[in-house]
Amino acid sequence: MIAFPPCKINLGLHVVSKRSDGFHDLETCFLPVPWTDILEIIPATQTSFTRTGTTIPGNDADNLCLRAYQLLATSHNIPPVSIHLHKVIPTGAGLGGGSSDAAHTLRLLNTIFNLNLSTEDLMNHAATLGSDCAFFVQDNPMIGRGRGEVLTPVEVNLKGKYLVLVKPDIHVSTAAAYSNIKPATPQHELEKILNMPIGHWKELLCNDFERTVFAQYPAIGSIKAQLYEFGAHYASMSGSGATVFGIFDSPIDVSQFSQHTVWTGLC
Ligand SMILES: C[C@](O)(CO)[C@H](O)COP(=O)(O)OP(=O)(O)OC[C@H]1O[C@@H](n2ccc(N)nc2=O)[C@H](O)[C@@H]1O
Ligand SMILES: Nc1ncnc2c1ncn2[C@@H]1O[C@H](COP(=O)(O)OP(=O)(O)OP(=O)(O)O)[C@@H](O)[C@H]1O
Structure with a gap:
């Protein structure tokens, strides 16, 4: 099964306060943008992760797609998969591409293995992988507060722009x-x-x-x-x-x- 994880831009971004866990509370509007990676996941006899496209700093073993898989493999005992990521979104660019890949991995696994996880379940899992991750569980404009994971839908009228x-x-x-x-x-x-x-x-x-x-x-x-x-x-x-x-x-x-x-x- 294939997904096209989009990136995001921030319309306004306020850093409101520093928290005791070292993170910051913020207020922003996340807008999804259809500049996408390509993510394929298929059931396999052994779990593997392969990658094409633009380079991603760090080891493949730490890739957020694998970390998202491992999260659900531990909590839901899902079988091995083969994951292929074709990277298009620039990395570490303020576009949340890695977070989107992680959230879309959770979404694909939920569908492929009929895990019946709700949007809220998926968002809770996603938030453990990164502050921006929960937003990508749904691809709609959202106001983000807290660390970025407290989300409220918002209308943004940019039709035709x-x-x-x-x-x-x-x-x-x-x-x-x-x-x-x-x-x-x-x-x-x-x-x-x-x-x-x-x-x-x-x-x-x-x-x-x-x-x-x-x-x-x-x-x-x-x-x-x-x-x-x-x-x-x-x-x-x-x-x-x-x-x-x-x-x-x-x-x-x-x-x-x-x-x-x-x-x-x-x-
Ligand atoms: C700047 C934004 O892109 C705005 O959308 C995000 O807040 C960044 O989110 P992200 O890349 O998912 O960030 P994470 O991977 O969770 O955190 C990276 C680092 O950024 C800092 N960080 C991140 C989010 C947040 N609300 N407060 C923070 O202080 C922390 O030092 C953390 O160690
Ligand atoms: N699938 C992935 N795609 C991109 N980066 C990944 C991925 N998996 C892990 N990473 C790591 O996450 C880091 C941040 O990647 P990402 O592209 O999500 O940054 P960003 O959210 O756009 O930028 P910032 O964190 O500056 O806001 C990268 O430097 C990389 O080491």
């Missing part, structure tokens, strides 16, 4: 990005801003990571400025970077970003 995602060849450490931030209570209600016409977003919808990340990597801030120059209604960094996205009325010529990895498509 074009998205451009630009990923420069810069790696920002998520843990370091969190530790460089001074948490603060958000000044505006996120749902209210998302309900406003997109013209208001530029002033009101902020990603708290941008200030410190742009100071360290000015090239990331320059991409955001360029997206506005090219007519974006709204542009922002996603997650802790380094991907920057822009929202446009119509397709733009993305060849101007040819030195970076780029995805473009309808929202």
Whole structure:
């Protein structure tokens, strides 16, 4: 059975407080984006993990697909599987690709082996694999709070708009990005801003990571400025970077970003 794990972008991201477990409470809107990996899982006599596509740092034995399998293999005694991942989504880019692969592994295993796990069960398992993972159990826009795993559905009206995602060849450490931030209570209600016409977003919808990340990597801030120059209604960094996205009325010529990895498509 095959799945197409999507990535996400963050529409607004506030780091609200530091918790006693070392993580941070945040408030963000997760928006799924159809820039996808390809994940195949089939029952087998022995469990294996193979990979093609773009490179993933670290050992295959630690891949989140295998960790997701091992989680359900332990709790639900499922038989061995052969997992193949074709990696397309840039890794460690603020796009949550690894988290999506993990969540989609849980979803596929639930279907293949008729485990009858509810969405809530799957989200609880996913949250143990990463803060962004629970969001990918359903592929709908969500407000994320807590560590990112407390999810509330939200309407985001971007129908007919074009998205451009630009990923420069810069790696920002998520843990370091969190530790460089001074948490603060958000000044505006996120749902209210998302309900406003997109013209208001530029002033009101902020990603708290941008200030410190742009100071360290000015090239990331320059991409955001360029997206506005090219007519974006709204542009922002996603997650802790380094991907920057822009929202446009119509397709733009993305060849101007040819030195970076780029995805473009309808929202
Ligand atoms: C920046 C975001 O992409 C926004 O969506 C996410 O919060 C990152 O989520 P993620 O990549 O799934 O993060 P995890 O793999 O769970 O955590 C990586 C590291 O980021 C920090 N971290 C992550 C999430 C969170 N709410 N608070 C944190 O402080 C922790 O130092 C943690 O060790
Ligand atoms: N299937 C996978 N795809 C991508 N990365 C994986 C995978 N399995 C494990 N990883 C590890 O997870 C790390 C983060 O990957 P991912 O692409 O999810 O980052 P991200 O969520 O986009 O970025 P960030 O954590 O900076 O927000 C990688 O550096 C890699 O070592």
